[in-house]
Structures are given as C-alpha cells and as structure tokens.
Amino acid sequence: MPIISISNLSKAYSDGTNALDEVNLEVNEGEIIALLGPNGAGKTTLISTICGLLTFDSGGIKVGGYDTVTEYRRTRKLIGLVPQEVMLEPFETVYDTVRFTRGMFGYPENKEILTNVLQKLSLWDKRKQMIKELSGGMKRRVMIAKDLSHSPRILFLDEPTAGVDVELRQDMWNLVDSLKSNGVTIVLTTHYIEEAEMMADRIALLNKGKIIFVENKDSLMTRLGEKELTIKFKSPISSIPEALLKYKLALSQDRLSLVYLYDNKASRTGITRLMRDIAATDLVLQDLKTSQSSLEDIFVSLIRS
Numbered sequence: 001m002p003i004i005s006i007s008n009l010s011k012a013y014s015d016g017t018n019a020l021d022e023v024n025l026e027v028n029e030g031e032i033i034a035l036l037g038p039n040g041a042g043k044t045t046l047i048s049t050i051c052g053l054l055t056f057d058s059g060g061i062k063v064g065g066y067d068t069v070t071e072y073r074r075t076r077k078l079i080g081l082v083p084q085e086v087m088l089e090p091f092e093t094v095y096d097t098v099r100f101t102r103g104m105f106g107y108p109e110n111k112e113i114l115t116n117v118l119q120k121l122s123l124w125d126k127r128k129q130m131i132k133e134l135s136g137g138m139k140r141r142v143m144i145a146k147d148l149s150h151s152p153r154i155l156f157l158d159e160p161t162a163g164v165d166v167e168l169r170q171d172m173w174n175l176v177d178s179l180k181s182n183g184v185t186i187v188l189t190t191h192y193i194e195e196a197e198m199m200a201d202r203i204a205l206l207n208k209g210k211i212i213f214v215e216n217k218d219s220l221m222t223r224l225g226e227k228e229l230t231i232k233f234k235s236p237i238s239s240i241p242e243a244l245l246k247y248k249l250a251l252s253q254d255r256l257s258l259v260y261l262y263d264n265k266a267s268r269t270g271i272t273r274l275m276r277d278i279a280a281t282d283l284v285l286q287d288l289k290t291s292q293s294s295l296e297d298i299f300v301s302l303i304r305s
C-alpha cells in the first residue's frame with residue numbers, strides 16, 4: 001500500500017487560479033520523490049493540501065491509509081513539513097524551539113531524541129542560543145530539527161536548498177540520505193533539476209497544476225543517452241523524401257535541416273544506414289552536427305508541449 005495516495009485532486013484559489021488540476025499520485029513508503037516544476041507549477045499547493053494546511057475542491061488524499069480531511073489528527077502526526085520560509089520565535093532558544101514542536105505533536109520531552117536531532121543538524125553547540133542570534137542557514141537547520149523532533153514517517157521539504165549555502169546543501173543531502181536509510185519517506189519540491197537528479201528515487205514533473213509524468217530517475221536518466229544529429233542541406237527541402245520516411249526524422253523550421261534522434265549507447269544507431277539512404281536521394285549535404293539532449297531539454301520540451 002502506498003503511504004500517500006492522491007486521487008483526482010483539484011484546487012482553485014479564490015482568484016480563479018487553477019493551482020491543482022486532477023492530480024493523481026502515489027508515494028511509496030521509504031522512497032524519495034521529487035516534485036519538480038517551474039515556479040507557480042503548484043508544488044507548494046500540493047504539499048500544503050497533503051499536510052492538511054490548505055483545503056481543496058475535489059478529489060481525495062490518504063496518508064498512511066487515513067483520510068487527510070476526516071482523520072486529520074492521525075495523518076498530521078505522521079507528517080513533518082519543512083516550509084520554504086523560516087518561521088521561528090526570535091526570543092526562544094534553539095533547544096526549546098525544538099522541544100516545543102515535539103510537545104505540540106503530543107510527545108513528551110525526550111532528551112535522547114532531541115540531542116540526536118540537534119547533533120545531526122550541527123545545532124548542538126548552539127542549543128542555548130536564541131533564534132535571533134542565528135544566521136539564516138542555522139535558522140533553516142532549526143526548521144528541519146523541529147520537524148524531525150517528532151520522528152515523522154514522512155518528511156516534506158519545500159525547496160530545501162533554495163538560497164542556502166553550499167555547506168548546508170551538502171548537509172541536507174546527507175541528512176536526506178540518513179533519513180531514507182531509517183525508512184522515512186521523503187517528498188521534496190524543487191525547481192533545480194540537478195537536485196532532483198541527485199536525491200530522488202522518482203521524479204514527478206508538475207506544470208500548471210498538472211502532473212506531466214512520474215518516472216524512476218534511472219529510466220529518466222537513460223533518456224539522456226539520446227543524441228541529436230542535425231543534417232544540414234544546401235537548399236530547402238519541401239518534404240521528407242519517401243526513402244527516408246522510415247527514420248525518426250524531423251524537418252527544421254527553415255526546412256534546411258533534418259534532425260535525427262538516436263540512442264548513442266545502442267549497438268546500432270542507424271546513422272550509417274541513414275547516411276547511405278540520404279546519399280541515394282538528390283539532397284546535397286552542407287553540414288553535420290551532433291548534440292546531446294540534457295534532462296533540462298527533456299523537461300523544457302515536455303513543459304512546452
């Protein structure tokens with residue numbers, strides 16, 4: 001059974017913005033899933049509805065088998081949410097801030113757990129300092145510590161590394177790794193492809209409130225093996241010649257080039273055959289160029305279409 005199950009979820013804001021449009025998504029226990037998408041895609045809206053911080057118009061969400069609306073108290077207890085913005089009491093100490101959050105979830109103070117969490121986030125030495133004395137990066141660490149203090153089974157990280165320093169970013173990745181090995185399910189949002197690539201087991205691409213696809217990162221990465229061969233001719237082509245129709249070819253907008261997609265890791269790329277078939281037509285070659293498509297290109301083309 002998936003630990004999170006979202007069906008036909010839709011949400012429009014009062015100004016008419018369709019932030020979520022019939023979203024279906026299942027998250028498996030223990031996996032790291034990245035919700036990837038440009039700004040405004042609906043990532044924050046989606047995790048806010050899962051966490052029960054935001055209402056939705058139609059559809060449903062189950063967390064750990066419980067309904068997030070009718071069994072809110074049960075689902076909320078399973079969840080830790082680290083929001084994008086830092087919200088902390090400036091005059092509270094680090095230790096008390098974290099202890100207080102644990103208490104809010106109905107758990108008694110547990111020195112061992114709190115010590116462990118603070119150490120993991122390099123906050124132990126600062127435990128007696130007031131929040132207002134901390135740097136921005138340290139405050140972020142406190143935000144995470146708060147949510148780990150009640151040992152959630154699912155941790156949501158909303159843009160965890162947007163605008164953070166390199167050191168914190170590295171720590172964040174290590175932390176995510178160690179949480180995963182403890183069986184915690186992690187849902188992170190990001191608009192950095194690199195980050196999704198680095199951390200996630202699966203990637204869900206969101207755009208304009210819709211899930212474009214959900215795919216294993218590894219199978220997505222094999223698409224990176226795709227290369228493009230651009231064959232330029234001396235004069236424009238009115239249409240792709242009959243003899244070349246069996247190839248996966250696209251005609252460029254200026255009609256001067258044919259673009260051939262192939263897998264450069266495959267044993268046969270088809271290039272030799274294609275070039276031979278081109279030579280047999282009356283097309284006259286001008287130039288050849290190959291380029292590798294990146295994950296970024298793949299996303300950009302998917303988002304555009």
Ligand SMILES: Nc1ncnc2c1ncn2[C@@H]1O[C@H](COP(=O)(O)OP(=O)(O)O)[C@@H](O)[C@H]1O
Pocket residue numbers: 013014015017018019037038039040041042043044045046
């Ligand atoms: N409180 C709000 N009121 C109206 N529109 C909102 C509100 N919050 C977000 N939106 C809009 O909903 C869409 C999705 O926003 P959001 O979930 O924040 O996207 P993301 O986190 O992917 O950047 C955007 O078009 C955004 O402008």
Ligand SMILES: [Mg+2]
Pocket residue numbers: 043044045084158
């Ligand atoms: Mg957001």
